[in-house]
Every structure is written in C-alpha cells, then in structure tokens.
Amino acid sequence: MATKDFPSKIEDVSTDWLTGVLQGSGFDGAEITDMQVEVIGEGVGIMGLLYRVKLSYSETSSKEAPDSVVIKVPSPHEQTRHIARAFMFYGKEIGFYRDAAKDTPLGTPKCYAAHHDSESDDFVLVLEDLEGTEVISQLDGCPIDKAEIAIDALARHHAAFWESERFAGDLAWLPYGWDVPFPQAIAQGFSEAWPSFMEIFSDGVSERIKKVGEKFPTVTGEMLELADSPITLAHGDFRLDNIFFQNNDLKVIDWQICIKTVGGYDVGYFLSQSLTIEDRRNHETELLDRYRQTLNELGLNYPKDQLMEDYRRSVLFCLAYPVQGSAAALVNERAVQLVAEMFGRVSTAIEDLDACLLYTSPSPRDRTRSRMPSSA
Helix, strand or coil: CCCCCCCCCHHHCCHHHHHHHHHHCCCCCCCEEEEEEEEECCCCCCCEEEEEEEEEECCCCCCCCCCEEEEEEECCCHHHHHHHHHCCHHHHHHHHHHHCHHHCCCECCCEEEEEEECCCCEEEEEEECCCCCECCCCCCCCCHHHHHHHHHHHHHHHHHCCCCHHHHCCCCCCCECCCCCHHHHHHHHHHHHHHHHHHHHCCCCCHHHHHHHHHHHHCHHHHCCCCCCCCEEECCCCCHHHEEEECCEEEECCCCCCEEECHHHHHHHHHHHHCCHHHHHHHHHHHHHHHHHHHHHCCCCCCHHHHHHHHHHHHHHCCHHHHHHHHHCCCCHHHHHHHHHHHHHHHHHHHHCCHHHHHCCCCCCCCCCCCCCCCC
C-alpha cells in the first residue's frame, strides 16, 4: 500500500480501514472490532476476486450498519491482469459506480467504497452483500419467467442512457465498443487464445464454427461497427451469473466491461449465453419483441430490422467471450464448465441465426461497401 491509500489484496484489508469506509458511507457510529473472510464466486467471475466479509461491531456501534459486505479486488494472475489493463476493466467498473450507478433503474448493490490507481491498475470495491437474493447458475440456464424480468429491466436501463448527452460530459470516459484499442486488443487476444482453446474444447464443434474462429480476428473491428444505431450505456457482461433476483426485480454486478454501444449488444449476449439452447430457440423472438415493446412504452423506437441486425452481429461477436475467458484463468472445474457451456450456446446461436453470413453481407444500412472479407 506504499503508493496508494487503499488495500488491493484481501489480506491488507483491516478493521480500521473498513470502519472508515462505513463511517464515510453514513454509518457514523460504526466501529468494527472483528471480521471473518470467506471466498465467494469461485468460477463465476474471472477478472477479479470476491470475498464476503462478516463484521462484528463494538457495543456502541450503529445497529443499522451492515452485518457483512462484499469486497472485490484484482485477480492475482498476471495474464488476467494483462487483459484487464488492456480493456480498462478495473477503471471502468470504478467509474460506473462513481458516475452512473445512481442513475440507472437497473438495480445495483450499494457501493460503500470504490478506489482505483491508474498507475498500478489496482482497485478495491466494497459493496452491499446480496446474500439472500435468488441466484441461478448460468450453467443451468435462465428460466423464461426470469428472462422476462431481466429483459424488461435491461430495456429500462438502456432507455435511461439512450443517446445521452452525458456521453460528452461526465460519462465521456466511457469508451465506444469500437474505439481503439478495443477491436485490436480483442483481435490479438482471440488470435492468441483460439489454438489452445480448440485443443481443449474442439469436441463437437462444426467445421463452420471452426472457420468462423479462424477468421474472427480479421473482422473484429467490422463486427463492432454499429455506430448507425442509437447508442446507450451497455453493461457488456449481462449474463446470469451477474444477476441477483429479488421477486420481480433484480440487481446486477460486474460492470467492468461497460461501454457505449447499441442496446442489441446486451440483448444478444444475454440470450445467446444465459439461456439454454432450447429455451433461446423457443423464446428468442418473443423476448426480442418484449425488449422493443418496453422501449416503445418509454417513448423510444428501435426498429425491428435494425434490432435484429444488431442482435445477430452482437451474437457473432460474443464468440470472443468464452474464447478469451479461457485464456484469462480457468482456475477451477466450474470455470471450465462455464466456458464450455457459453461456447456451446453462442456457437449454436451463430449457426441458428446464420450470423456467419455477416462475414460477407454488407449492412442494410450501408450497401456501399462490403463489411467482411471472403466467406466462412
């Protein structure tokens, strides 16, 4: 902690430091005397470490202070840290909680502390503990009634930042999905990860998807080129493991991939990787219509053909997540299973939607140039 004034490893978190955090969050009488730390979220997140910290207080402490908090710190794995720095993951999540969390209708955990050191890329988040909410494993797939809740909430969130003037103001730090260095870093990371990924996960992969993977790095920038559609604040990692349900509402964590891009991006990521293949096939159209209808009720128009093109293009791009996720850190069996399941679902969605054709078909919004090189 010599170059910064916050801990970035759980062993450096002290009762005195946490007492200061809670007192700075409005719990003036809080005085922590002891804490018990447990690891949570193993195999759920890849980019950081999560801990539940159960707190004991002095007898004179405020009774309103939380019984526990969740602390998030950087991954200790060098390759993961390299990826996080390249994509500015840690700084973006801190920025979201600092500037945008208070304004989204999408539920988020209360944030008690958010610190980031740009030089070292160290960070720490102290958040509300969501224990007691309903958590559904992404491996199991999202039930359709819960998917409807998620899609409604996502549409309301997108509407709150639709073509926002704040993107030129206090949210100017938020990058577009196609800004340098993101397409280049994704292309390089995918290119490096794909051969070893295929060594581990090649069973049952169609020749068509193998060809998609081989060509993917050369067309990454084209896939992200969605500037003709309305722009909003996308979560970027809107998947079941990051969603906590509370009756007919929800709260969402892990905002480190947040970007400015089209609403169809989050929708494509969620439907292609959080629903089982069967449920996506059976309910995809109605969930896309539901998303559009919620936007319409809020006074916004996302034309059906425009949404579908953005959705297909986003699903195709989402092949990057399991592939690059495998390069970050497959630290346990659950992480291996998650990457395999995500890849199986998204590759099937790519084929179902004929998204491979986007390699050769120009956008209907731009017939004057070919967006993709030769066919897969």
